[in-house]
Amino acid sequence: MFKPTSIAVIGATDTPGQPGRIVMENLLKGAFLGPVLPVNETREPVMGLESYSEIDTLPITPDLAIICTDADSTPFYLAELGKRGTQAAVLLSHGYFRFDRDRREVQRATVMDIAQAHGMRILGPNCLGFINPSVGVNASLAHREALPGRIAFVSQSDSLFTSVLDWATSKGVGFSHFISLGDRYDINFADILDYLNNDPGTRAVLLYLETISGARRFMSAARALARNKPVLVMKSGKSEASATAAAAHSGMPPGSDDVYDTAFRRAGMLRVFDIDSLFDTVETLARAAPLKGDRLAILTNGGGPGFLATDALLAGGGRLAELSEETCQTLDNELKGDWSYWNPLVIKSGADADMYARTLKVLLDDKSLDAVLVMHVPSIYADSGQVAEGVVRACRRTKKAVLTSWLGIDDAAGARSTFRKAGLPSFFTPDNAVRAFLNLVQYRRNQDLLVEAPPSLPDTFQPDVSRARLVVNEALDQQRQVLTVAETTGILKAYGINIPETRTVPDVHAAVRAAEEMGYPVALKVESPDIRRKTLAGGVALDLESDGDVLEAASAMMQRLKTQMPAARITGYTVQRMCRRATALELMVETATDPVFGPVVRFGQGGAGADLAQDVSTALPPLNMNLAREAVSRTRVAARLHDAAGRPLVDVDAVHLVLVKVSQLIIDIPEIFEMEINPLFADEDGVVALDAHVRIAWSTATGTEQLAIRPYPRELEECARLKDGSVVDLRPIRPEDEPDHWEFIEHMSPQDRRFRFFGNVGTLPRSEMVKLTQIDYDREMAFIARGQAPEGGLKTLGVARAMIAPDNSRAEFAVAVRSDLKRAGLGRLLMDKIIRYLRSRGTGRIVGEALADNKGMTELARALGFTVTKDFDEDIYHFDMALDGTRLTPRDATPDTSADSTC
Known part of the structure; x- marks a missing residue:
């Protein structure tokens, strides 16, 4: 497909503006050395080349066929090419349905039946083709050539294909491959990622995607590639409106953007949100030394730009390095007090190359920082080009990442050229430089997820799978989707998740008897398959100290529910021993099923204000302790798990273990498609689930088959x-x-x-x-x-x-x-x-x-x-x-x- 020695163009023509003409022009004006064979029913010469009316009259069997005719004639040509032995085809044909699902599936089945019968691979349809500068092939409808380079760009969007090509050419960025996937009848993202992983001419991969199909294959290929080469991805659909539009455009289910984000992170890829970031970051990854941490020092001769860079760093979640006392003393000796005495490190506006070099060397020797951003503001007292040469000399032997930002246009052009030759990333603005640094930090974290060995689970975690499955199967046999409190409690206990003593009773008098046997104080909760958030509905009463309290609370509860939710079916009450844990945090763990990636686990702030807090992170099972810790760390409530000195205020391992247990539960029991534990109390004595909700349905697939990442078998x-x-x-x-x-x-x-x-x-x-x-x-x-x-x-x-x-x-x-x-x-x-x-x-x-x-x-x-x-x-x-x-x-x-x- 991507390195053919001969190419046939089906539907080649001399008519300007037609796909068959554009493709012929692109192939012939490039550096492709093999024969180009026009196929045209009229047998008229095309661009001076002899054409052929039939596939079987071609003098040789082409490696690649580019089909530019309408969709109705494509199956005939594919069959003829297959008989001839051609094994790759690009469908630039028009007339393929994208929005009519039934007609689209008929077209797809017709094309793929023929292709698979002849062992042929298909790119497209509804794509713009591809460019491979290394072999001089421009098998696309692009309006210009791609420069040769080491970056592969793969796009699901035709408009991004041409826009990025324009942008990259203007910036002098070259490519190993430039590929438009279109509707992905056959070749999809996973196929391309596997191919690029084995391509020695590709050093980094950039993706633009809207939706994916085959989540497990995609994740498997992405994780394999990301271990060897940087992979950056730009995805539309951050908002619900754009996600819905993108899904309709691609004909695929939309999936949740937070789940896509989690999948990219889990695969070791880095997500960026605009074209500038895409190329700035890939250049930084290629040029800068690998980061070992996230502590940045900023060196500048202008206070204003330095402070703006600091604001951008902190707003993006970055960390300013704290300079060591030894470094501060050395800088004081070197600069004779002519500096700001803190980070960002501001030196005098007229600082020359020598002052920059001496200052930078001291910073690079400081073990308390991981990277340096060197900035320069134009000054009549110092030549910016000479200052750039001084910076290059100072970091010649360093293993730390150095980023540069020379402000100005004409005055800074020579400096940027100096940095480019020296392999140092350079940016037009401090904002761009800081954004690239933050992307480097996130990329390092994502890579760490790929290589960090997790601690073993406690030997005490031996779930009673049979007990949990029996509960679920009995409910399914009764054709129920919502488990009762007793059933939910049984499942939690089977997986070692603590829950206070809980009893389900049919009426208020039974509730009183249960409370007496259990011992006061108790909590009383209404039992109803129609009420999920019982606290918000007024269906929970806490700290009941006597029989009278229980009777009064039940009466008030029923009055509220009759007013607020008159249609709700009330099946009884739940009586639970009060869990008095004054310093406990209210957390939440839930599961859901994403239409693209399957089961997911979510963690965040719990309690009655959980919906308002919107503090939730998403994780893809299977989870281990490290992955659970990472998911917890991405929430705001994570900061409350430790004190100001970093000492744990709760049993954090117990919190992480609950996520692992829930992950294992939905793998073992795939019929559980929705589960919520809220609130989950957590303090220094461990965790305890106070309330939980489980929904079930028959499943035709095993838990392992549903996952985007195959768990331990x-x-x-x-x-x-x-x-x-x-x-x-x-x-x-x-x-x-x-x-x-x-x-x-x-x-x-x-x-x-x-x-x-x-x-x-x-x-x-x-x-x-x-x-x-x-x-x-x-x-x-x-x-x-x-x-x-x-x-x-x-x-x-x-x-x-x-x-x-x-x-x-x-x-x-x-x-x-x-x-x-x-x-x-x-x-x-x-x-x-x-x-x-x-x-x-x-x-x-x-x-x-x-x-x-x-x-x-x-x-x-x-x-x-x-x-x-x-x-x-x-x-x-x-x-x-x-x-x-x-x-x-x-x-x-x-x-x-x-x-x-x-x-």
Whole structure:
């Protein structure tokens, strides 16, 4: 598709303004060296080239076809191209329906049936095509060429395609690829992200999107790409009106903008909100040193711009660095008191290159800051170009990020050129510079989410899934969507979420008896399937101290509800032991189902004022403790969890654990499509849920299938017995296995490490260890064997890994065991596990390689049924096994582990 050696243009013409003419002009005026073959029913020459009336008369089979005819004729041409062997087509055809769903689906089915029958990939329709400057291909309707570069731009919008191209050309920004996706009948964002991840000519990726389909594939591809290259995304639909319009335009469900925002963050991408930010930030990521923190120092020769930059930083949630006493003393000695004595650091307006250089060197040596913004205001006393050269000299060896902003136009042009050549990001205004810095900070945080190993969950968290499922199934059998208080309480307790003693009773007299048995004081709440926010409806009474209080409260409650909600069905009352926790914070945890990304978990301020506070963050399950902490940190109420010194005022781990438990609950019980715990009291003694609401419905998909990110596949855990009779756990690897994995690799001999990593390696960098232990279970699998190590204790003894192609056609395996445990049968056990797993997911083939002197692996591969061939040039063995491609049931994929091998 993107690197063709020959191109056919279907519907090529000499008529000005027609798509067939524009495409021919773009192809012929570019640097494309291959043949361009016009196809036109009239057989008249097009732009001096001989044309062809039929596909089967073409002198060669084109790699790529660009179809510019109407939609009705497209299926015929696709079929003819498929018969000829063409494997890629761009649909620039007009006449494709976007707003008529039924007609759109008929057109899509017709096109895709033909394409899939011939193994052809389709870009579009309703797109502007693509430009690949590296091979000189402009297969688009764009009005200009794209400059060559290392950035890929992928757009869902035709108007953004042309606007960004104009903007980038005026700024001298080049591209590796410039792609318009259109209606994405076939090639979608996930396909493009996978392709760009493997493209060595692409260093960074910019996306514009309105909606996505296939959330799990998108997230899987995005997370894989973001580990290797910066990914920036601009999305419309921040407001409800624009989201609805964008969804109608694309024909896809809109989804919630806060969920999209969460998904981008979880994938390690950075969201920006305008074109300037898009390119300013990608330039900063490319040029600036990686940030290690968020503390910024501002150096300027003008107070006003420095103060404006400070305001922009603090308004954006940034942090001013606090200069150390040593730095302040050094600056005082260097500048002889001619500076502001605080950050922002203002020096005299006529500061020359030497003063800037000396000041900047002192700042860069200060460990209390992470980046410096250097600003310069034009002055008759100093040449701005020379000052820029002084700044470049001062930060030649620094590992800290340095951003620059030279105010002015003509006077600053030379300075900006100096910075560009030196690889330092430069901005026209302080606002732009600060915004780029804040984006760098957010990008670093998003990347941290990808690589931070979470702490293990407490051993005490062992949910009673069967008990919770029984409650839900019984309610569904009774055709109820709303669970009762008793049922909700049972589910919360099954997942270890504390709730005060609670009883549901049919009438007020039963409420009095329950209160007497429970012990005063109590809370009384009305029970109704029609009332969700009982406090707002006047259906809650607190601190009742006697039977009379209960009777009086119930009477008043009924009077209020008859007036305010006369249609509400009252089924009884709930009596709850009062939870007296004077210093407790009122929090809220809820779940919902997004039409694009599936189940989500939300956290925020709780209580009666929750709706007014609008203090909520969103997270995508599955959650671990780190992800839960990050979600909590994005709320305003998070500041109240600690005192001014940063000491916790509540049991913050207990708060985070509730989010993890709720996340696991909706994975285990997918029939729960809506749940709210509000208020959730939190103090130093832990958390307790005072009220909860659960809605259920039959589900045809498992909890795992509904998620945008595949959770840890617990169903793949099993036990097995080795040759010596010892028992090992076989299970998928988890992020928290990272410490154990360091020890495992240390127990491999230098030769075994060379066999595994195809070269002599010492200590692996943590970035590589993160990739080995924090995997995307959708496109990779690693099984570890854990058992008793020779030196004692449960340790990782071996690992088998499979990297799976995005289309599931093949997987490449690797296997390793501890060097002191060879010949124990671990390698065969792990390979058998990985092969069974790949068969269960319908993978086409499994392949691998080994160095020629790795006799043990070669013998094992032959014994397992691989075809083994030797590459004498590379001196390696290739292993290949065709799997039957039949997706097995979980029972077929898991062996029948006998009782004597129970771990």
